[in-house]
Amino acid sequence: MELRERPAAKSLEEAAALIGIAPASIVKTLVVKRADDTYLFALIPGDRAISWPKLRAVVGVNKLQLPDPQRALEATGYERGTIVPIGSTTDWPVFADEAIVGERIAMGAGAHGYSLFVDADELIASYRATVADISQPLTGD
Incomplete structure (x- = not known):
């Protein structure tokens, strides 16, 4: 694991350029709210978007949503x-x-202006993450 400081970025693409990697190598950590007010983390490559139908199927629920910024902070x-x-x-x-x-x-490092570099397999193992196809190509770019 390596923590690297970088200038502030206005977009994922800008952040990727600042640290010299492809946008796909930046993984977005999305906090996702279930209907019962519990949460989960979804790790999505930077060049892709979350696929709600795929994630709902893997999680085994009918409804998931992104919480507002304040609820994400609280969670x-x-x-x-x-x-x-x-x-x-x-x-x-x-x-x-x-x-x-x-x-x-x-990936994010808990504070703006920093990137955390990790081996994805080690992260997956450490958190006993469920690995599945939960993304789709970005649209509207």
Whole structure:
């Protein structure tokens, strides 16, 4: 694991350029709310979007949503754009997109202006993450 400081970025693509990696190598950690007000983390490659139907099927629920920024902060202890399972205030289940398996990835580091580089397989093993196809290509770009 390596923590690297970087200038503030206005987008995932800008962050990738600043640290010299492809957008796909930045993994977005999305905190997702279930209907029962519990949460989970979804790890999605930066060049893809979450697939709600696929994630609902893997989780086994009919409804999932992204919470508003304040609820995300309360659920994890992190602001949006800095969320990472590591050090979260609650140990929510982790669901990782299969595309990150075997990769060295960069992700949020709990504070703006930092990137955390980790071996995805070690992260998956450490959190006993469920690995599945939970993403789709970005649309509207």
